[in-house]
Amino acid sequence: MESKLDLIEAVRSGDRLALARLITKIENHAADALQILDALFPFTGNAHLVGVTGSPGSGKSTLVNHLVRALRSGDRTETPPKVAVIAVDPTSPFSGGALLGDRVRMGDLAGDTGVYIRSMASRGALGGLAHATSAVTRAVDAAGFDIIIIETVGAGQTEVEIARLAHTIIVVEAPGMGDDIQAIKAGILEIADILVVNKSDRPGADNAVRALSTMLELARPGWGGDEVDSESDVSLQNHTWTPPILQTIATQASGMEPLIDAIQDHWDYLARSGEKWKRERERLENELNNLLQTALVAGLHANVPGDVYQDYIQRLIEREVSPHQAVQELLAMSNRTAANSNLD
């Protein structure tokens, strides 16, 4: 067995097997996972996190494959960025980096050491999936990947939470999926930075672009779609972002360059406008508050026996105690237990 320090060093040096072992520890809630992540935290915050979400059938996975290929092609820069893909499926009970599906879908990328692919799935509570994804993203970030694509299926509350981990959020649609399918995604449109109509060689692509443009306007009143006034104040343009609507045909690798341009433009916009630091602060403050709440509630439950707590809920239902009174009494009980254990 390697030591904890060895594993930390190996992850930092980009050792893929070490990274895989750490992610498995995170998924299994291993006792030392938190300490290892603590040690790696100073080396995070460098990667560009790109969220990709879309309905099943939008061709999102194929799009991600070809996006990774285009990023790695070396056509744009001499040293292409190291790219990781974390594929999250809240509806699947399966997880792990060695799934056959991952290997098949990424095809010839399997031999590229500048690419890391990992699938994650729901284990236990869904609320925990966003948290686990955040931890895995940190591990991959510390391993030196420049771009981390977080791919999620669907657009439920969990997917929105996971998408919020990213700096740049891409929403993928396809023509002819019906307004109803798009409807489900209204919640995620509010946080989309780039919209993609994939399979744009199919009939209805222009309609889909128009529908998305209208929905975008509804979801973000006053954004005014594509109508950017070239005469307007340049400093204002630097500080606002109008989500572009791009068309791609992923199966033909068509439209990848404009998509990479848009991703890079958004990254530049985030830095230029100061939005990057604002989002970073919000994200970390939010994470700290969530962790504090979880720890405080866990502390209370450790001090108050489970049957006492359930008894309070029953007394609430029977109107014997009000919610406000129940809180006061549970807090007092918890504090007494804590004080007594301090005296021991």
Add this chain to the structure above:
Amino acid sequence: MESKLDLIEAVRSGDRLALARLITKIENHAADALQILDALFPFTGNAHLVGVTGSPGSGKSTLVNHLVRALRSGDRTETPPKVAVIAVDPTSPFSGGALLGDRVRMGDLAGDTGVYIRSMASRGALGGLAHATSAVTRAVDAAGFDIIIIETVGAGQTEVEIARLAHTIIVVEAPGMGDDIQAIKAGILEIADILVVNKSDRPGADNAVRALSTMLELARPGWGGDEVDSESDVSLQNHTWTPPILQTIATQASGMEPLIDAIQDHWDYLARSGEKWKRERERLENELNNLLQTALVAGLHANVPGDVYQDYIQRLIEREVSPHQAVQELLAMSNRTAANSNLD
């Protein structure tokens, strides 16, 4: 000034001015509001809470007016139910029961002592609005109203939270508002118990019904719309609810009786299936957990100086401390402060 006990008694006896004073106390976070609500809590839990939500322009307010009139008409029962309306507008800064708009809109209902109408609006944090609405609903419940209609505008996260306070949730649409408007409401369709297409004399009413039916199917897979198999197990029918889609013309008071039937049917279904108690338990458990979290976090912030907390967020951003480490240190600091104040 009346005493606290006098106010409690007056609210319980149905004194409308006393109820209005208590609601103002709740909205203003008056020091004694919580104690008064504690004293009234044993007398709550009797009213049927009906949430009504829909986009602006769906004619929702007119629908609620005529629904109240129909409930109060006495056509159905000799002693019609006492009905209250709490109109919540998260986008409006105005609040209070004496707004001209309320008096105008309810017209001839103003003289009916079996009807109470109050508007509420956002004060400070939106998250607080659902909590304040819950407290106001309890006050009205304790005052002896049989049916409390909680009317909200729009379908954002706040509206969904507020709607969740209700036993029966009605979503109102209108024809010709476009698929895009309906799209925004996808989130609330998942929790709708009754769907209403208002203004059903307008062109496109049948299309709207069809669109809602399709969206309902998407939002609740396997529910199968209206296709109830009459041969199927009766006990199963007792335990499932298929949201009906009704058509109304509120300006002509048309369709009110079927709507009242559906509201009553849903109330009966909740009791018959045991769903009422399940939801009641979930609602109270959820409220207790939220109040506990809020109290615990407030306790921590009382023990940790604000600048120390802000300093931790800055150190998180600079990667000097990990979120997990920050939580450990903040908890330890809070516990030390609490222990020292106990020794004093």
